[in-house]
Amino acid sequence: MTTINVAMALTVGTLFAAGFYLLLQRSLMRVLLGVVVLGHGTNLLLQIAAGPPGAPPVLGTGNTDLITDPLPQALALTAVVITFALTTFLLALGYRSFVLVGHDEVQDDVEDRRIATQTMPSASLDEDHDHVERPGADSDDDAGDDETGGDETGGDETGGDEPGGDETGDVEAAAR
Incomplete structure (x- = not known):
């Protein structure tokens, strides 16, 4: 009796492994087959959990110790x-x-590709050891903020001769 349970457990494990392997593939047809195989593995697991066959679960018909549990059947x-709905x-x-x-292959998300090509940020301490600086991150905390007027891209509201101001206005004024 234990060899049947071990064989059934190995079968369920194989079905789950094959189902998850197929589920992780890029083709939608393989994903579909993975869902079907996982469904069969789940049904077999539930039948194993129900135990050996017994009397029908109807009260008052016989010995209550021999009645099969109806929950795994449900x-x-x-x-x-x-499984049918997912299929x-x-x-x-x-x-x-x-x-x-024209094909059923799932395409990568552009943002996922960008994140996957980046290297993992390694923690390098600043000289004052107060904060951790990530590679590729700007060391200026308010770089790009329009609220402070300190935008280094040349687009702040101050204009004129301040650093980061609009230099094209100075060139045009000098040309006149």
């Missing part, structure tokens, strides 16, 4: 419905993707 039925949704999504793009 959960298995719910898992079947959820139909992913089929529609894959079909729509194939019609619009």
Whole structure:
């Protein structure tokens, strides 16, 4: 009896591993197959959790010790419905993707690519050891703030001869 449980546990583990592997792929059809395999693994796990077959769960028909627990059966039925709903949704999504793009591969997000190409920020201490400076971060706390008028891009409201002011106005005035 224990060899059947070990074999079933290995089967459930294999189904879950294969399902998660397929779920992490880029093709929507492989994701669909991963959801289906995970659904089958879940149903098998719930049937294992129910224990050996017993009497129907109807009270007053016999020995209550031999009655099968109805909860895993209800959960298995719910898992079947959820798997079916996810399967139909992913089929529609894959079909729509194939019609619009010509393939079912999920594309990377541009922001995800940008973040993935950056190196991990290493903590390098400033000379006064008060704050940690990240590589690529501006050391000036208010750089780019328009409220303080200290924008170093040449776009602050002061104009004139102040550092960071509008230098094109000075050149035009000198040319007249």
